Amino acid sequence: MRVGVLGAKGKVGATMVAAVEAADDLDFTAGVDAGDDLGRLTDSGTEVVIDFTHPDVVMDNLKFLIDNGIHAVVGTTGFTQERLDQVSAWVEAKPGANVLIAPNFAIGAVLTMHFARQAAPYFESVEIIELHHPHKADAPSGTAARTAKLIGEARKGLPPNPDATSTGLDGARGADVDGVPVHSVRLTGLVAHQEVLFGTQGETLTIRHDSLDRTSFVPGVLLGVREIGKHPGLTVGIESLMNLG
Amino acid sequence: MRVGVLGAKGKVGATMVAAVEAADDLDFTAGVDAGDDLGRLTDSGTEVVIDFTHPDVVMDNLKFLIDNGIHAVVGTTGFTQERLDQVSAWVEAKPGANVLIAPNFAIGAVLTMHFARQAAPYFESVEIIELHHPHKADAPSGTAARTAKLIGEARKGLPPNPDATSTGLDGARGADVDGVPVHSVRLTGLVAHQEVLFGTQGETLTIRHDSLDRTSFVPGVLLGVREIGKHPGLTVGIESLMNLG
Amino acid sequence: MRVGVLGAKGKVGATMVAAVEAADDLDFTAGVDAGDDLGRLTDSGTEVVIDFTHPDVVMDNLKFLIDNGIHAVVGTTGFTQERLDQVSAWVEAKPGANVLIAPNFAIGAVLTMHFARQAAPYFESVEIIELHHPHKADAPSGTAARTAKLIGEARKGLPPNPDATSTGLDGARGADVDGVPVHSVRLTGLVAHQEVLFGTQGETLTIRHDSLDRTSFVPGVLLGVREIGKHPGLTVGIESLMNLG
Amino acid sequence: MRVGVLGAKGKVGATMVAAVEAADDLDFTAGVDAGDDLGRLTDSGTEVVIDFTHPDVVMDNLKFLIDNGIHAVVGTTGFTQERLDQVSAWVEAKPGANVLIAPNFAIGAVLTMHFARQAAPYFESVEIIELHHPHKADAPSGTAARTAKLIGEARKGLPPNPDATSTGLDGARGADVDGVPVHSVRLTGLVAHQEVLFGTQGETLTIRHDSLDRTSFVPGVLLGVREIGKHPGLTVGIESLMNLG
Numbered sequence: 001m002r003v004g005v006l007g008a009k010g011k012v013g014a015t016m017v018a019a020v021e022a023a024d025d026l027d028f029t030a031g032v033d034a035g036d037d038l039g040r041l042t043d044s045g046t047e048v049v050i051d052f053t054h055p056d057v058v059m060d061n062l063k064f065l066i067d068n069g070i071h072a073v074v075g076t077t078g079f080t081q082e083r084l085d086q087v088s089a090w091v092e093a094k095p096g097a098n099v100l101i102a103p104n105f106a107i108g109a110v111l112t113m114h115f116a117r118q119a120a121p122y123f124e125s126v127e128i129i130e131l132h133h134p135h136k137a138d139a140p141s142g143t144a145a146r147t148a149k150l151i152g153e154a155r156k157g158l159p160p161n162p163d164a165t166s167t168g169l170d171g172a173r174g175a176d177v178d179g180v181p182v183h184s185v186r187l188t189g190l191v192a193h194q195e196v197l198f199g200t201q202g203e204t205l206t207i208r209h210d211s212l213d214r215t216s217f218v219p220g221v222l223l224g225v226r227e228i229g230k231h232p233g234l235t236v237g238i239e240s241l242m243n244l245g
Numbered sequence: 246m247r248v249g250v251l252g253a254k255g256k257v258g259a260t261m262v263a264a265v266e267a268a269d270d271l272d273f274t275a276g277v278d279a280g281d282d283l284g285r286l287t288d289s290g291t292e293v294v295i296d297f298t299h300p301d302v303v304m305d306n307l308k309f310l311i312d313n314g315i316h317a318v319v320g321t322t323g324f325t326q327e328r329l330d331q332v333s334a335w336v337e338a339k340p341g342a343n344v345l346i347a348p349n350f351a352i353g354a355v356l357t358m359h360f361a362r363q364a365a366p367y368f369e370s371v372e373i374i375e376l377h378h379p380h381k382a383d384a385p386s387g388t389a390a391r392t393a394k395l396i397g398e399a400r401k402g403l404p405p406n407p408d409a410t411s412t413g414l415d416g417a418r419g420a421d422v423d424g425v426p427v428h429s430v431r432l433t434g435l436v437a438h439q440e441v442l443f444g445t446q447g448e449t450l451t452i453r454h455d456s457l458d459r460t461s462f463v464p465g466v467l468l469g470v471r472e473i474g475k476h477p478g479l480t481v482g483i484e485s486l487m488n489l490g
Numbered sequence: 491m492r493v494g495v496l497g498a499k500g501k502v503g504a505t506m507v508a509a510v511e512a513a514d515d516l517d518f519t520a521g522v523d524a525g526d527d528l529g530r531l532t533d534s535g536t537e538v539v540i541d542f543t544h545p546d547v548v549m550d551n552l553k554f555l556i557d558n559g560i561h562a563v564v565g566t567t568g569f570t571q572e573r574l575d576q577v578s579a580w581v582e583a584k585p586g587a588n589v590l591i592a593p594n595f596a597i598g599a600v601l602t603m604h605f606a607r608q609a610a611p612y613f614e615s616v617e618i619i620e621l622h623h624p625h626k627a628d629a630p631s632g633t634a635a636r637t638a639k640l641i642g643e644a645r646k647g648l649p650p651n652p653d654a655t656s657t658g659l660d661g662a663r664g665a666d667v668d669g670v671p672v673h674s675v676r677l678t679g680l681v682a683h684q685e686v687l688f689g690t691q692g693e694t695l696t697i698r699h700d701s702l703d704r705t706s707f708v709p710g711v712l713l714g715v716r717e718i719g720k721h722p723g724l725t726v727g728i729e730s731l732m733n734l735g
Numbered sequence: 736m737r738v739g740v741l742g743a744k745g746k747v748g749a750t751m752v753a754a755v756e757a758a759d760d761l762d763f764t765a766g767v768d769a770g771d772d773l774g775r776l777t778d779s780g781t782e783v784v785i786d787f788t789h790p791d792v793v794m795d796n797l798k799f800l801i802d803n804g805i806h807a808v809v810g811t812t813g814f815t816q817e818r819l820d821q822v823s824a825w826v827e828a829k830p831g832a833n834v835l836i837a838p839n840f841a842i843g844a845v846l847t848m849h850f851a852r853q854a855a856p857y858f859e860s861v862e863i864i865e866l867h868h869p870h871k872a873d874a875p876s877g878t879a880a881r882t883a884k885l886i887g888e889a890r891k892g893l894p895p896n897p898d899a900t901s902t903g904l905d906g907a908r909g910a911d912v913d914g915v916p917v918h919s920v921r922l923t924g925l926v927a928h929q930e931v932l933f934g935t936q937g938e939t940l941t942i943r944h945d946s947l948d949r950t951s952f953v954p955g956v957l958l959g960v961r962e963i964g965k966h967p968g969l970t971v972g973i974e975s976l977m978n979l980g
Contacts, residue, residue, distance in 0.1 A: 107367050108443070108450040115360045115452070118489050122352050122468070124678040125624060131687075134615060134651070139658035161624065163676050168629035169667070172674040175659035183673035184662040186653050187689035188614040189947055197621075198353070199677035202461030205353040206453040207360070212924055212947060216447030223367070244363050369923040370869060376932075379860060379896070384903035406869070408921050413874035414910035417919040422904070428918040429907040431898050432934035433859040434702055442866075444922035457679055457702060597857050598933070598940035605850045605942070608979050612842050612958070688843070692951030695843040696943040697850070706937030713857070734853050 002029045003225055004046035004070075006061055007053035009033040012075065012217070016050050019218045026225065038064050048225050051076055062087055062099060069096040073224035075105055075217065088234045100228045100235045104143070105220030108209040109194070110239050113147050115207050116196045120154035123198035123205065125161045127174065131185040131193040139184035144194055145177055151196070152178025247274045248470055249291035249315075251306055252298035254278040257320065257462070261295050264463045271470065283309050293470050296321055307332055307344065314341040318469040320350055320462065333479045345473045345480045349388070350465030353454040354439070355484050358392050360452050361441045365399035368443035368450065370406045372419065376430040376438040384429035389439055390422055396441070397423025492519045493715055494536035494560075496551055497543035499523040502565065502707070506540050509708045516715065528554050538715050541566055552577055552589065559586040563714040565595055565707065578724045590718045590725045594633070595710030598699040599684070600729050603637050605697050606686045610644035613688035613695065615651045617664065621675040621683040629674035634684055635667055641686070642668025737764045738960055739781035739805075741796055742788035744768040747810065747952070751785050754953045761960065773799050783960050786811055797822055797834065804831040808959040810840055810952065823969045835963045835970045839878070840955030843944040844929070845974050848882050850942050851931045855889035858933035858940065860896045862909065866920040866928040874919035879929055880912055886931070887913025 003020045007013035008031025020028045029044035038061070041049060048071040051061055055078030065072045066087075079101055091099055104110055120126060128151075130144035140148075160179055165172075174181035192211040197204060220238050227241040235241065248265045252258035253276025265273045274289035283306070286294055293316040296306055300323030310317045311332075324346055336344055349355055365371060373396075375389040385393075405424055410417075419426035437456040442449060465483050472486040480486065493510045497503035498521025510518040519534035528551070531539060538561040541551055545568030555562045556577075569591055581589055594600055610616060618641075620634035630638075650669055655662075664671035682701040687694060710728050717731040725731065738755045742748035743766025755763045764779035773796070776784055783806040786796055790813030800807045801822075814836055826834055839845055855861060863886075865879035875883075895914055900907075909916035927946040932939060955973050962976040970976065 106448055107445060108448040111360075111364050111367070111450055115356075115363075118360075118487075119356050122356070122464075122487065124464075125676070127675050127677060129619060129673065129675070135654045137654055137656045139655045139662040161676070162678060164625050164627055165629045165674075165676065166627045168674070169665035169672070171661040171663065172629040172665035172672060173661060173676070174664070174673060175662035177659070181675070182659070182662060183619065183664060183675065184655075184658070185617050185619070185671070185673065185687065186615070186651070186655065186663070187617060187687055187694060188652060189689035189692055189694045189945075189951075191947060197675065197677055199679035200352060200461075200464045202456060202458040202463070202679055203351055203353040204455045204457070204677060204679045205356055206451070206455070208451040208453070210449045210451070210924075211447060212449070212926060213447040216445075216924075218447070219367070219369075219445045242363075242367065370921070372920045372922060374864060374918065374920070380899050382899055382901045384900045384907040406921070407923060409870050409872055410874045410919075410921065411872045413919070414912070414917070416906040416908065417874040417910035417917060418906060418921070419909070419918060420904035420907035426920070427904070427907060428864065428909060428920065429900075429903070430862045430864070430916070430918065430932065431860070431896070431900065431908070432862060432932055432939060433897060434700075434706075434934035434937055434939045436702060442920065442922055444924035447924055449922060449924045455679075457681060461679075596938055597935060598938040601850075601854050601857070601940055605846075605853075608850075608977075609846050612846070612954070612977065614954075690842060690951075690954045692946060692948040692953070693841055693843040694945045694947070695846055696941070696945070698941040698943070700939045700941070701937060702939070703937040706935075708937070709857070709859075709935045732853075732857065 001025065001225065002027045002045050002047045004030045004032065004041045004044065004049045006032050006049055006051040010052060012052040015215055015218060016052065016221060019222060023222060041070060042068050046070055048073060048228060050221055050225065059083065063090060066090045066094050066097040071097055071228045072099045073221060073228055074099065074101045075221065084234065084236065091233050095232065098228050098231055098233060100224045100241065102224065102238045105217035105238060106211060107220045107223070109143055112194060112196060112207050112209040113150055114239055114244055116147055117150045117154045119198050119205060120151045121158060123200045125199040126151055126180055127197050128180060128182045129185065129195045130182065131187060131190050133190050134186040134188055136186060140175055140177065140182040144182050147194065147196060148177035148180040148182050151180050155179065246270065246470065247272050247290050247292045249275045249277065249286045249289065249294045251277050251294055251296040255297060257297040260460055260463065261297065261466060264467060268467060286315060287313050291315055293318060293473060295466055295470065304328065308335060311335045311339050311342040316342055316473045317344045318466060318473055319344065319346045320466065329479065329481065336478050340477065343473045343476055343478060345469045345486065347469065347483045350462035350483060351456060352465045352468070354388055357439060357441060357452050357454040358395055359484050359489055361392055362395045362399045364443050364450060365396045366403060368445045370444040371396055371425055372442050373425060373427045374430065374440045375427065376432060376435050378435050379431040379433055381431060385420055385422065385427040389427050392439065392441060393422035393425040393427050396425050400424065491515065491715065492517045492535050492537045494520045494522065494531045494534065494539045496522050496539055496541040500542060502542040505705055505708065506542065506711060509712060513712060531560060532558050536560055538563060538718060540711055540715065549573065553580060556580045556584050556587040561587055561718045562589045563711060563718055564589065564591045565711065574724065574726065581723050585722060588718045588721055588723060590714045590731065592714065592728045595707035595728060596701060597710045597713065599633060602684060602686060602697050602699040603640055604729055604734055606637055607640045607644045609688050609695060610641045611648060613690045615689040616641055617671045617673065617687050619673045619675065619685045621677060621680050623680050624676040624678055626676060630665055630667065630672040634672050637684065637686060638667035638670040638672050641670050645669065736760065736960065737762045737780050737782045739765045739767065739776045739779065739784045741767050741784055741786040745787060747787040750950055750953060751787065751956060754957060758957060776805060777803050781805055783808060783963060785956055785960065794818065798825060801825045801829050801832040806832055806963045807834045808956060808963055809834065809836045810956065819969065819971065826968050830967060833963045833966055833968060835959045835976065837959065837973045840952035840973060841946060842955045842958065844878055847929060847931060847942050847944040848885055849974050849979055851882055852885045852889045854933050854940060855886045856893060858935045860934040861886055861915055862932050863915060863917045864920065864930045865917065866922060866925050868925050869921040869923055871921060875910055875912065875917040876919070879917050882929065882931060883912035883915040883917050886915050890914065
């Protein structure tokens, strides 16, 4: 499979160039960055392009790729519903190029959310602990908040967590996100970690995701590259490419 | 819903009688044990029966229940393929009574296996650590061995776990079950615990199940009682009653 | 060693009678409860008495034991400084009977606090997560609050935990106890658990204590029984009997 | 405090130069590498030198530092008992320069060993799980083997771990190191982690150390730099500089 990279000189893009070169089943064709000619992708016979660029340019990139029948795996941010609708319209009008747009390529994070949503209706209690380095500005993390929302939706109509707490200190029981208590730990030495704890009579189930370095998006992007050819149209989120039925 | 219990004087049966009585949406009708008349179940208008009895009597129990249009939720052991085929034949011949037979009613254990199988193809490495009290005779545990087999099947055709171990002590790298290293910890104070660890570039995913007391089967049995009416025929395993798609 | 039990018909006392009887190196002499004659302890040649009784009677019990040269291992609550001073005065006036009074006999809990205090000055960050069943009324737990206070004392004069949190939800960062964030999880299925997390550049240290059933005080009481003979006078806390230098 | 670095151009040395420069209470004086004149250390009024060099040159370095009244904090390997005796003789003959030689500067690893040794006599069961990246050649890790040996010594004379395992697969119960089962997990995505599990009736205590990046030695070296001036003579291991009584 012949693979090119848009945003090839950015930190993430450069990591992806190296990852494609290291993969036995992938051939790296061309790296393109700001100012470079997109024609290098078509000239080199590229079949799939990885795009980690900028919201300002990603729509133009996608138009070009779709017009030229090249699949796209996109980690660039800023996709509103309006933008997703536009991309859908383009791929419908010009079949042959498939597009994957994903907000999170870390397979472990995606599976944690997927499993948490599946388990949610079957336990009386659920809480989330997320743990990060102390330079993080937001608490809870975006991932934890999103996980809590998914769990909240999956538990709609069920009784709330049992909780007899009657005396205590402010904050001890965490932040409430859609009925799910979320606890944020900030500790020097940590990177990015999340634990979803479920409990019912006599047993607990814990799903824990640890991101230990900044390259944890690589396997998910490569999964996208290898699978996108089989999924016509626009796909949002790598979970749609995974066999999770 | 009107619920009876077969094997009502056994330890598990007695726990189930108490659990049915405690549930707001369930009415306990009759407990039947060895020597008691099965007619007490029909006389009391029982709709679902929980059977934790003995391989010697369970087939007769099922024949009676199916003939009388009563659903069955069965935790009794000893179901060979031959027995399952026999039960299938009975319920097909006499629709109206549905049967659930499950080897494990602990929801956390069942979900751990389900999630482990789903995650297995997406990680380079996988190992299992199971931890139990020191009175346990087998190592690894049956649950860990079964989990490893399911993972092994899901990884068929993929490269083995990377492992550069060249010098070491016997046993350090665990037991090999279908390509999955399994480590068995035996520690006073523990009950029954299992951890499935997955790893890929820069991230790990851990699924951990803790059984903290002997009643962890209760929620799974009640789930079966509430759901079996919607699943005609024979169902094997509570995962088939759960919405895990 | 000849061992008696005061409060022998209470839940804890009865557990201790069974534990003494089960120990190869201990002989159970007499169980005494409300209304029974304390003379049964002296008559039976008891050398050490375990007291799990009530604040209303424990001082009279201790006076009797000290007067009769019998060592005491006491788990009864309600010891004010005034009471401790009184017991000290008694044992000084009548050497030969030693007394251990301990607020917590769970060895793992005691060691967690001891280790947490030792580690505290050597890490930039520290937080506590305590996890309990949902019937618990207070959050954080008394043990977690006490652990946090001990850590706070050990870190006096050191910089606070680094924390760049600038936006967030109330409660996400836990309750502040003497500069230590404490997070309280309440989950069906859990018993009593505590985790102290320390972090510094590139590494973390976690000390976790799990109480899995209600008899976790037994080994600590037996340790007290076996060691108190070697510690003249009044000893407070089982850590003083342990070789933790 | 004025601090120099020997081996300043090596990977570890360069990290230490940066760490000294970043510390408010330390002044970096001079970095010296192979071929550079040691006189740069004396000329710059250096009070403490960090040595991460090579077994071939470290003894000459130490002779020079001791002769010039400069304290040394040494992470270089290869110190036999004979070499330690030689250094002891030098510092006794020429008081004023103190020397710290440490095989492991990761505070979390050192505390894990220290705590494990302290806890060992008070639990019926103990096992070790160590988890590393899959490129590691030895299993168990050197740290895990050393921790097991320390625990084995601390449990001398006590009964072995209870273990009723009668049927099982080879390796499931780990490697035996002085009576302590050690389990080695090798997982892509991990760095270096160790867990010591203790268990007794109704409770467990777990001490876990996570090394998440290669700079986890920095805080321990800085601790050595700040404390060595107060410890005359030769000190082996940073635990001797810590207040762990």
